[in-house]
Amino acid sequence: MxxxxxxxxxxxxxxxxxxxxxxxxxxxxxxxxxxxxxxxxxxxxxxxxxxxxxxxxxxxxxxxxxxxxxxxxxxxxxxxxxxxxxxxxxxxxxxxxxxxxxxxxxxxxxxxxxxxxxxxxxxxxxxxxxxxxxxxxxxxxxxxxxxxxxxxxxxxxxxxxxxxxxxxxxxxxxxxxxxxxxxxxxxxxxxxxxxxxxxxxxxxxxxxxxxxxxxxxxxxxxxxxxxxxxxxxxxxxxxxxxxxxxxxxxxxxxxxxxxxxxxxxxxxxxxxxxxxxxxxxxxxxxxxxxxxxxxxxxxxxxxxxxxxxxxxPQNDRKLFDLKIERFTHKLLGKDYILDIGINHSEIQDKDQTDFYNVGSIVDKGDLSTFYGYDTVDATGYRLIEGKVYPDIIPSLKELEKMDIYSLLKSGYTYVRVADFPSTEKAVSLPINILDADQKVPGFYVNIGNNPNFVLQKDGSVDYAVVNGFLIDLKAKESNFKNAIFYGK
The missing domain is CATH 3.40.630.10 (Zn peptidases)
Known part of the structure; x- marks a missing residue:
């Protein structure tokens, strides 16, 4: 029964x-x-x-x-x-x-x-x-x-x-x-x-x-x-x-x-x-x-x-927005193999109704126990600081006509624009903008820095990172949100 x-x-x-x-x-x-x-x-x-x-x-x-x-x-x-x-x-x-x-x-x-x-x-x-x-x-x-x-x-x-x-x-x-x-x-x-x-x-x-x-x-x-x-x-x-x-x-x-x-x-x-x-x-x-x-x-x-x-499973906190694994980094003439973790902060507008993103390096070293929403195995790739395009672009309209992917493939992650609204901070194109006479912000692979660099292997630049967003230059794919205007 x-x-x-x-x-x-x-x-x-x-x-x-x-x-x-x-x-x-x-x-x-x-x-x-x-x-x-x-x-x-x-x-x-x-x-x-x-x-x-x-x-x-x-x-x-x-x-x-x-x-x-x-x-x-x-x-x-x-x-x-x-x-x-x-x-x-x-x-x-x-x-x-x-x-x-x-x-x-x-x-x-x-x-x-x-x-x-x-x-x-x-x-x-x-x-x-x-x-x-x-x-x-x-x-x-x-x-x-x-x-x-x-x-x-x-x-x-x-x-x-x-x-x-x-x-x-x-x-x-x-x-x-x-x-x-x-x-x-x-x-x-x-x-x-x-x-x-x-x-x-x-x-x-x-x-x-x-x-x-x-x-x-x-x-x-x-x-x-x-x-x-x-x-x-x-x-x-x-x-x-x-x-x-x-x-x-x-x-x-x-x-x-x-x-x-x-x-x-x-x-x-x-x-x-x-x-x-x-x-x-x-x-x-x-x-x-x-x-x-x-x-x-x-x-x-x-x-x-x-x-x-x-x-x-218990909650853990080991995720990054972007993780770059095992890239080669040169310091004082010697090569090191490193990982970096990159996250994005949301910067609100004055009305707290919208935001733009600012990327930063939040960790560095052996990150083998960490993960990324996006992860790149950069074995054999050399991390190279992004350069400033040598010519001054007259306006944003002129910049929009240019092949941005070609610029990134050439290692440029910044351009100077003569006429850009100083009130704007976010840039919809995947490249950072400087004032006409502004120097490039210094970049080192250090915690807290805004990451703008390319990854090069066998003479080919295959990836760019702009404001912490990964851009696959081979497939021309990314989850890019915004670059930054570094105005005075």
């Missing part, structure tokens, strides 16, 4: 799992129907989401409440839907420059408002009550920075509660006494899944609630849901999931929310090759969060072995 019961439970579990798998696939395939088109850039501000929130006020299924204000008086909203006994609380953009899940939340609203997936939504909204706080730190979002207007990290304010934003989060968590909490963040794109070259596109954590890292029922539930979500992400970004270190941080909200009795699930959106605005990662958030809520609704997550949580 016991065997038969176990078999029946196994069959039911398989059936529900298959149903969720089908739902996940359908969500992924039909995502474009629900993607909120007005939120297509990471640098979005408070006033951009307000019309979307106001639209929800007109829909009877939703309860929309202003639950407080930021330091600078921007409203913070809580949006609720569902009639179920299980309460799920999702908050995003605690850090102002971490908006990927905020975008996904509005995609989720579009999904819930659609006529699709009726049976699944009936289960979801009859079993759960979902509470969304899309932008906890609107002042930080306004200038695309991590901290709030007080200059503190809200995620380290769970004990002192000096920030109004932290006070709001604590008050709402307590008033809801939520069963599950989704703490939604972005992480650096330079995290990788441990001991692999793959970026940690999504990373998870079921935060510890004490220094001993004990696992009680509350934390155990979070771990099981994370295992479920990991299995989903593996289908679309195989090997690209990491697990955060679970050392207890007594000041952090996630750790304390776990301690206060809500099963806390931290989701961090990392990097995905050629996805600067994190739109593919946004899609993965949409699919995995909805699927996770569905498994919470039907309770299927309870059958997941908690031991599988530890099988998720």
């Amino acid at each position: 016991k065997y038969i019961l176990s078999l029946v439970l196994a069959v039911l579990s398989f059936s529900v799992t298959a149903q969720i798998s089908d739902m996940t696939t359908s969500l992924y395939d039909s995502y474009s129907k629900y993607k909120e088109p007005s939120l297509d850039k990471r640098r979005m501000k408070h006033d951009e989401i307000q019309p979307l929130i106001n639209n929800l006020k007109n829909k009877p299924a939703y309860t929309v409440q202003k639950v407080g204000e930021s330091i600078k008086g921007k409203s913070i909203s809580l949006i609720s839907i569902g009639t179920g006994d299980t309460s799920v609380f999702l908050w995003s953009q605690m850090h102002g420059d971490e908006p990927t899940a905020t975008q996904a939340i509005f995609d989720i609203f579009n999904f819930l408002n659609s006529p699709d997936f009726k049976a699944e939504k009936e289960i979801l909204l009859s079993k759960l009550t979902l509470h969304f706080m899309p932008m906890l730190n609107p002042d930080g979002a306004e200038v695309f920075t991590r901290r709030n207007a007080l200059g503190i990290d809200i995620n380290r304010d769970a004990l002192m509660l000096q920030s109004p934003e932290g006070q709001i989060l604590k008050r709402i968590r307590d008033s809801l006494d939520a069963d599950f909490g989704f703490n939604l963040h972005d992480q650096s794109t330079y995290y990788n899944a441990e001991r692999t070259p793959k970026p940690a596109t999504i990373s998870y954590l079921a935060p510890a609630y004490n220094y001993e890292k004990d696992i009680n029922e509350v934390r155990g539930k979070a771990m099981k849901v994370i295992v479920f979500m990991n299995n989903i992400i593996q289908k679309y970004a195989p090997g690209q999931v990491g697990r955060y270190n679970d050392d207890f941080e007594p000041r952090a909200f996630g750790d304390n929310i776990q301690k206060w009795g809500t099963s806390a699930i931290l989701i961090e959106s990392g990097g995905y090759k050629n996805d600067v605005e994190k739109q593919e990662i946004r899609k993965l958030n949409f699919v995995s969060i909805l699927s996770a809520c569905y498994t919470i609704a039907n309770g299927d997550y309870k059958n997941i072995p908690i031991e599988d949580y530890e099988k998720i």
Whole structure:
């Protein structure tokens, strides 16, 4: 009898799992129907989401409440839907420059408002009550920075509660006494899944609630849901999931929310090759969060072995935007074999609505345990500092008529332009621009320097690196974004 019961439970579990798998696939395939088109850039501000929130006020299924204000008086909203006994609380953009899940939340609203997936939504909204706080730190979002207007990290304010934003989060968590909490963040794109070259596109954590890292029922539930979500992400970004270190941080909200009795699930959106605005990662958030809520609704997550949580690779931070391996570098008459790692910083415009890139060398030496989004095996290649083209080009229009690839093949990574707007810093062509009478910036293969050089082998220049972007001169291919104007 016991065997038969176990078999029946196994069959039911398989059936529900298959149903969720089908739902996940359908969500992924039909995502474009629900993607909120007005939120297509990471640098979005408070006033951009307000019309979307106001639209929800007109829909009877939703309860929309202003639950407080930021330091600078921007409203913070809580949006609720569902009639179920299980309460799920999702908050995003605690850090102002971490908006990927905020975008996904509005995609989720579009999904819930659609006529699709009726049976699944009936289960979801009859079993759960979902509470969304899309932008906890609107002042930080306004200038695309991590901290709030007080200059503190809200995620380290769970004990002192000096920030109004932290006070709001604590008050709402307590008033809801939520069963599950989704703490939604972005992480650096330079995290990788441990001991692999793959970026940690999504990373998870079921935060510890004490220094001993004990696992009680509350934390155990979070771990099981994370295992479920990991299995989903593996289908679309195989090997690209990491697990955060679970050392207890007594000041952090996630750790304390776990301690206060809500099963806390931290989701961090990392990097995905050629996805600067994190739109593919946004899609993965949409699919995995909805699927996770569905498994919470039907309770299927309870059958997941908690031991599988530890099988998720740990987060590591050993990725570069570009890694050049084993090139030959001459110093004081002697040849050395080196690796260098190059990353790009985003330099914001004055309105914090757009940015350009500045490359820099961030590491040098033996980087054999590191990886790159792009990697060049430069064995046998000599690194040669980029030169300045000898003629002065009258204008940018004239430069655009020139064969830039031929210039790079000749070792030139800089040109002088007589008439170039001094207010511009980014250059769309793959070559740096100097003023007519400006000297070339000195370049050495040292940490912190802006990398502009070519790689030469057997007399042929096959690769150029301009502002840290690799240009394959043989294939004429690159992921080039911008060069730099070195104006006075």
